[in-house]
Amino acid sequence: MSTPPFLPLIDPSGSTLLPSLALLGPVLIPSTLVQAVLPTLPPQASYYVQAENSNDDIISYLDNGAQKIVVTSSQLEELGGQVPKERLILKLDEQEISIAQDFAQQISGIYVISSIAHTSKSLVIPNLEIYLQNPSPNPTELLELIKTSRPSSYVIPTEYLAASAKTTSTHLSISEAFLAPIISDRPDGLFPTIVSSSNHSIKPLGLVYSSKESVTEAILTQKGVYQSRKHGLWRKGETSGAVQELISVKLDCDNDALTFEVVQHGSGFCHLPQSTCFGNFNGISKLEDTLKSRLESAPEGSYTKRIFTDEKLLRSKIMEEAEELCDAKTSDHIAFEAADLLYFALARCISKGVSLKDVEKALDKKSLKITRRKGDAKPKWENKINGNGNGESASRESQPVKEESKPTEPIPKSFPEVDESRIKMRNVTLSELNKEEQKKLLLRPVLNSLAMIDKVKPIVERVRKEGDAGLKAMTKQFDKADLSSNVLLPPFATPTEEELPVDVKKAIDVAYDNVKTFHQAQAETKPLIVETMPGVQCSRFVRPIARVGVYVPGGTAILPSTAIMLGVPAQVAGCKTIVLATPPRPDGSISPEVLYVAKLVGVTCILKAGGAQAVGAMAYGTEEVPKVDKIFGPGNQWVTAAKMLVQNDTDALVAIDMPAGPSEVLVIADHTANPIFVASDLLSQAEHGTDSQVVLVGINLSNKLLQDIEDQIDIQAKALPRVAIAREAIKKSVIVLVKSEKEAIEFSNEYAPEHLILHLEKAEKVVENIENAGSVFVGAFSPESCGDYASGTNHTLPTNGFARQFSGVNTLSFQKHITSQFVSSDGLKLLGPSVVRLAEREGLEAHANAVRVRLAELSK
Numbered sequence: 001m002s003t004p005p006f007l008p009l010i011d012p013s014g015s016t017l018l019p020s021l022a023l024l025g026p027v028l029i030p031s032t033l034v035q036a037v038l039p040t041l042p043p044q045a046s047y048y049v050q051a052e053n054s055n056d057d058i059i060s061y062l063d064n065g066a067q068k069i070v071v072t073s074s075q076l077e078e079l080g081g082q083v084p085k086e087r088l089i090l091k092l093d094e095q096e097i098s099i100a101q102d103f104a105q106q107i108s109g110i111y112v113i114s115s116i117a118h119t120s121k122s123l124v125i126p127n128l129e130i131y132l133q134n135p136s137p138n139p140t141e142l143l144e145l146i147k148t149s150r151p152s153s154y155v156i157p158t159e160y161l162a163a164s165a166k167t168t169s170t171h172l173s174i175s176e177a178f179l180a181p182i183i184s185d186r187p188d189g190l191f192p193t194i195v196s197s198s199n200h201s202i203k204p205l206g207l208v209y210s211s212k213e214s215v216t217e218a219i220l221t222q223k224g225v226y227q228s229r230k231h232g233l234w235r236k237g238e239t240s241g242a243v244q245e246l247i248s249v250k251l252d253c254d255n256d257a258l259t260f261e262v263v264q265h266g267s268g269f270c271h272l273p274q275s276t277c278f279g280n281f282n283g284i285s286k287l288e289d290t291l292k293s294r295l296e297s298a299p300e301g302s303y304t305k306r307i308f309t310d311e312k313l314l315r316s317k318i319m320e321e322a323e324e325l326c327d328a329k330t331s332d333h334i335a336f337e338a339a340d341l342l343y344f345a346l347a348r349c350i351s352k353g354v355s356l357k358d359v360e361k362a363l364d365k366k367s368l369k370i371t372r373r374k375g376d377a378k379p380k381w382e383n384k385i386n387g388n389g390n391g392e393s394a395s396r397e398s399q400p401v402k403e404e405s406k407p408t409e410p411i412p413k414s415f416p417e418v419d420e421s422r423i424k425m426r427n428v429t430l431s432e433l434n435k436e437e438q439k440k441l442l443l444r445p446v447l448n449s450l451a452m453i454d455k456v457k458p459i460v461e462r463v464r465k466e467g468d469a470g471l472k473a474m475t476k477q478f479d480k481a482d483l484s485s486n487v488l489l490p491p492f493a494t495p496t497e498e499e500l501p502v503d504v505k506k507a508i509d510v511a512y513d514n515v516k517t518f519h520q521a522q523a524e525t526k527p528l529i530v531e532t533m534p535g536v537q538c539s540r541f542v543r544p545i546a547r548v549g550v551y552v553p554g555g556t557a558i559l560p561s562t563a564i565m566l567g568v569p570a571q572v573a574g575c576k577t578i579v580l581a582t583p584p585r586p587d588g589s590i591s592p593e594v595l596y597v598a599k600l601v602g603v604t605c606i607l608k609a610g611g612a613q614a615v616g617a618m619a620y621g622t623e624e625v626p627k628v629d630k631i632f633g634p635g636n637q638w639v640t641a642a643k644m645l646v647q648n649d650t651d652a653l654v655a656i657d658m659p660a661g662p663s664e665v666l667v668i669a670d671h672t673a674n675p676i677f678v679a680s681d682l683l684s685q686a687e688h689g690t691d692s693q694v695v696l697v698g699i700n701l702s703n704k705l706l707q708d709i710e711d712q713i714d715i716q717a718k719a720l721p722r723v724a725i726a727r728e729a730i731k732k733s734v735i736v737l738v739k740s741e742k743e744a745i746e747f748s749n750e751y752a753p754e755h756l757i758l759h760l761e762k763a764e765k766v767v768e769n770i771e772n773a774g775s776v777f778v779g780a781f782s783p784e785s786c787g788d789y790a791s792g793t794n795h796t797l798p799t800n801g802f803a804r805q806f807s808g809v810n811t812l813s814f815q816k817h818i819t820s821q822f823v824s825s826d827g828l829k830l831l832g833p834s835v836v837r838l839a840e841r842e843g844l845e846a847h848a849n850a851v852r853v854r855l856a857e858l859s860k
């Protein structure tokens with residue numbers, strides 16, 4: 001397509017011409033009229049702006065939809081190359097035409113007002129469009145010029161234009177001006193015309209013919225009007241009702257054919273029952289048609305009907321498909337998921353009366369913008385995706401080893417949840433199950449820890465080899481934070497009240513005090529001294545582990561409570577170096593809550609890193625990060641696997657607190673249980689993660705009480721912001737119905753839960769029968785939340801059945817015991833012979849000798 005034969009310059013009188021002019025190409029609007037004209041411009045119209053004032057905001061015109069802008073040479077200089085040349089036309093005085101070439105690299109055209117120039121049929125400057133305006137045009141002369149002196153385009157103020165079929169001495173006919181360059185190479189003088197659909201992406205509807213007369217009528221009425229070779233003027237839809245709204249008319253490059261873009265109404269374009277003369281639409285255009293017709297008459301009960309009427313369902317499907325598209329890997333899978341997403345996105349558009357064409361228009365408008373936003377995700381999404389073990393999409397793309405970045409766990413549905421189906425735990429009666437089935441109830445989902453260890457190896461290795469630089473690079477990659485230093489050293493800034501409100505500070509203080517009180521009480525203050533035989537004194541005393549690392553998760557939630565639970569016992573135990581590791585926020589900062597706790601517990605430094613790289617840095621040390629002797633703390637699979645990996649590397653010489661896994665709770669309830677409390681306890685754990693384990697053991701529950709508990713689970717869960725996560729966890733959870741308290745306790749001891757909550761008539765008495773559990777919550781008023789945050793007990797507890805052999809984190813976890821003995825000479829006389837005899841028996845003569853030489857000395 002070439003430059004339109006003329007460019008209408010809109011003046012205040014021109015608004016009535018806009019519907020016709022907008023069909024034919026861009027219009028030129030002086031900046032002083034932009035505000036008045038834009039609202040009256042047909043939606044499909046394209047426009048240029050002529051910058052009339054020296055202080056015109058050119059960038060903003062372009063950003064807001066102007067295709068091109070006409071500027072003076074001084075305006076051009078001020079722009080200093082900010083605007084692509086395709087978007088700029090330089091306005092020159094007629095005596096300046098000779099300098100146009102100097103600007104050719106910065107502009108796409110020149111605009112000259114000249115009574116001389118417009119008569120010059122030979123004004124051609126290579127690679128530049130030429131727009132000519134005669135200050136006092138003569139319409140008939142102009143028409144002649146347009147016919148003969150293309151490629152120049154003539155700028156014609158609308159006061160000289162008329163929506164008429166014929167040009168007069170005062171006004172140039174719009175359609176005559178437009179058709180002036182057209183020629184026909186057919187004997188009948190007609191012009192082949194391609195009709196295309198404006199609102200479909202597969203556009204051609206068919207081929208027809210036009211005459212000057214039909215085009216003129218089409219332009220003046222803004223309807224599809226053609227020239228039938230048999231029946232003369234053909235006003236499309238005149239008899240069938242299948243009229244066409246005309247959107248644009250264009251000449252082809254050599255001015256012998258036309259294209260009409262239309263919105264086709266009624267039964268369609270072709271006389272056959274098909275969408276186009278070339279067959280039916282396919283793909284996205286077909287889908288759009290289908291959805292439109294379904295919107296009008298979807299069968300009751302059909303899925304499409306459901307998505308049109310259930311906004312929440314449609315919303316959740318869009319979110320779900322977007323996530324699936326991000327997670328798809330192969331090209332087939334990506335196409336498959338993109339198709340799903342487009343289906344639901346288009347359903348949303350159609351249900352709101354938005355067509356594909358409208359979407360394309362929005363795209364075109366966006367493409368005209370020249371100032372671009374940075375393109376970062378909104379914090380809401382960034383927080384969901386960045387650096388949490390679940391937001392695989394963001395982390396994955398820059399993962400060092402391709403296959404490795406997909407977490408094995410499902411991604412929590414942290415999108416707005418709209419699934420209204422009942423949230424329900426399955427239930428089983430223990431006595432009805434055989435031994436195998438009963439055993440299965442004790443199992444947690446298998447975590448493929450070996451596979452995860454393989455995945456974290458390259459990350460840990462990189463920190464080990466590249467030190468701080470590698471660590472920074474991975475923090476940038478996984479947590480999107482570009483740090484100048486990996487650590488934050490004290491004194492830490494005190495969070496302002498805006499950052500950390502007084503009531504939150506107070507709550508942290510209460511938790512800190514209680515946890516400290518309980519953990520101080522656990523500390524051994526005196527050595528244990530025992531005389532095992534006269535003169536043989538054994539003792540055991542405690543020493544802090546000098547350097548500890550505490551990991552505070554920061555992926556999906558900020559966990560100052562974990563900072564307390566790990567920082568306080570480290571402080572109480574007297575550890576000299578406490579490194580607190582936590583993933584930084586994308587701006588590189590640490591949450592004020594965690595910062596405040598770090599101050600309270602007096603950490604040596606905050607390591608601003610998360611995941612496997614943080615564990616690697618603490619295990620091996622870097623220039624900035626002190627190497628530690630033991631690493632504590634929960635975390636996602638990357639953290640846990642890295643802890644397991646470094647613990648087994650003798651070079652690292654580092655211990656870990658315990659094997660960690662998804663959080664768990666087992667609630668035992670009898671007839672006295674309050675269903676509201678029971679449900680709330682189950683959900684408080686279910687909201688942690690989709691892999692949380694939630695078990696209710698019901699002792700002789702009546703149907704009514706069971707029903708009430710189930711109802712409460714459903715009602716309370718649906719009111720939670722993390723309902724999607726809770727729903728997933730509840731799906732995998734179970735209610736175990738038993739006949740007696742004994743049966744319940746036996747089951748619980750076998751299960752060895754991380755948290756055990758007793759909703760029992762005689763809860764306190766039952767505690768003595770508990771053999772395996774991380775922490776017990778006794779009676780109706782002891783929710784697990786108290787232990788999670790502030791009662792004083794620690795919330796870092798053994799999961800996955802490890803409560804059979806592990807304790808939760810406590811003060812002693814941060815200390816080690818040293819034993820000593822003092823043997824007096826009398827003591828050695830008494831003890832020595834037994835030692836010698838045992839050493840001889842083991843064949844270890846040197847051991848025996850060490851005693852013999854002393855006994856010999858004593859016997860002198």
Ligand SMILES: NC(=O)c1ccc[n+]([C@@H]2O[C@H](COP(=O)([O-])OP(=O)(O)OC[C@H]3O[C@@H](n4cnc5c(N)ncnc54)[C@H](O)[C@@H]3O)[C@@H](O)[C@H]2O)c1
Pocket residue numbers: 387388389390391392395396399405406407478479552553554555556557559562583609610611612613634635636637638639660661662663688689795796797
């Ligand atoms: N048992 C407990 O006492 C307890 C307490 C609090 C939290 N938790 C658990 O801790 C976990 C916290 O997990 P989180 O994800 O929120 O935070 P997190 O801090 O454990 O993990 C975030 C880090 O994981 C790394 N990571 C994420 N995706 C990665 C990928 N694809 N490749 C490499 N590294 C990646 C990033 O470095 C990121 O910094 C949850 O499962 C929660 O239930 C347990």
Ligand SMILES: N[C@H](CO)Cc1c[nH]c[nH+]1
Pocket residue numbers: 559561562663664688754788795796
């Ligand atoms: N319940 C978690 C341990 O399983 C700890 C926690 C932190 N915040 C809330 N709860």
Ligand SMILES: [Zn+2]
Pocket residue numbers: 684685688788
């Ligand atoms: Zn919790």
